[in-house]
Amino acid sequence: MPLKSYGVLAGRAVDRRREGGADTPHYQIHLVDEAGTSYRVAVNVESQQAPSELLQLVDEDFRHPAAQSLAPAAVGWTALPSSPGGAALDYIRGNLFDPAALRPLPPDLPGVDNDLADKLDHYVQRAIADPGAIVYAFGERWGPEPATPDKIFGFRPGNGVHDIHMNQGNSGRFRGDDGVWQDGGLLLRFPAEPRWIAIFLAFQSQAWHTDDITGHTLDGTPARPGAGEEPVRVLAALVNPAGPAPEHEVVTLLNASPRPVDLTGWQLADRHKSAFPLPAGTLAPGATLAVAAGPPFALGNGGGAITLLDAAGLKVHGVSYTAAQGGREGWTVTF
Numbered sequence: 001m002p003l004k005s006y007g008v009l010a011g012r013a014v015d016r017r018r019e020g021g022a023d024t025p026h027y028q029i030h031l032v033d034e035a036g037t038s039y040r041v042a043v044n045v046e047s048q049q050a051p052s053e054l055l056q057l058v059d060e061d062f063r064h065p066a067a068q069s070l071a072p073a074a075v076g077w078t079a080l081p082s083s084p085g086g087a088a089l090d091y092i093r094g095n096l097f098d099p100a101a102l103r104p105l106p107p108d109l110p111g112v113d114n115d116l117a118d119k120l121d122h123y124v125q126r127a128i129a130d131p132g133a134i135v136y137a138f139g140e141r142w143g144p145e146p147a148t149p150d151k152i153f154g155f156r157p158g159n160g161v162h163d164i165h166m167n168q169g170n171s172g173r174f175r176g177d178d179g180v181w182q183d184g185g186l187l188l189r190f191p192a193e194p195r196w197i198a199i200f201l202a203f204q205s206q207a208w209h210t211d212d213i214t215g216h217t218l219d220g221t222p223a224r225p226g227a228g229e230e231p232v233r234v235l236a237a238l239v240n241p242a243g244p245a246p247e248h249e250v251v252t253l254l255n256a257s258p259r260p261v262d263l264t265g266w267q268l269a270d271r272h273k274s275a276f277p278l279p280a281g282t283l284a285p286g287a288t289l290a291v292a293a294g295p296p297f298a299l300g301n302g303g304g305a306i307t308l309l310d311a312a313g314l315k316v317h318g319v320s321y322t323a324a325q326g327g328r329e330g331w332t333v334t335f
Helices: 116-129 172-177
Strands: 006-018 026-032 038-044 054-059 076-079 103-105 134-145 158-162 185-190 195-203 232-238 250-255 267-269 275-277 288-292 303-309 315-322 332-334
Touching: 006 038, 006 116, 026 116, 026 134, 038 134, 054 116, 116 134, 116 185, 116 195, 232 303, 232 315
Parallel strands: 038 158
Antiparallel strands: 006 026, 006 076, 006 134, 026 038, 054 103, 054 195, 134 158, 134 185, 185 195, 232 250, 232 332, 250 288, 267 275, 267 303, 303 315
């Protein structure tokens, strides 16, 4: 079954701890919300299933509509519905990043800047030093536990968030945690800059094509794509056409492969997963196709996502855009 209590914790980082030992090590973060409540964020840095090294990606200039949905203050815990269109994260359906950009890192090695704990420490230490920085931790809530002090930082009541990683496509005993729109991650907001830094984590044993209802691995589907392996890609989109409604939104596709691709049965899906069928036919190598999309598919000017699905319903490519990009009337957004 999915996570019991999914949501996002927003707070100020006041301390951190690198945790090792025989048990699965974590990187621990002490957050405090604006009401003074303490929480611990337990971030996995090693997998209990082989391969042990986690996949990680840091985006130092994260621009995605999910960030627009977050409160700008340290408001503490907010439960999130596991559904598209809001702040909930889904590594596959949310088009948060290019999965080919994920890289494995060992959990904790001697030396400087050579492991996952070092990378996390770099950004968390910056957040601790910046009184305006807010850390947003997506995952599953535990507590409060009035009779139990926190085992790492000692505050009462015990309280926190874990599963700060991808939470679908699991195998073995972790398959029961599968679900869609319930992935974990860390977003750090530095208002003085201003920008968002996003940290995404996944286990190498997890799959990258999952069921839209259960989040379980789809048997017989391809593994995580490598860089540039998508045969057809979303190249651009006219999100906000000039003139009054009804608008005629256009999505431009590119066949980047050396072979023709039959697009019969393929679809475009928007941020709310409303789909629009592509015209049947073959797209030649190197050719582009401008698709004049219509209802129920819609690209909101306030930010959105575009996902390309093949005839089997599997994701081929996906992109996202922000309100700043979608608000420019008559301009085509390029990806």
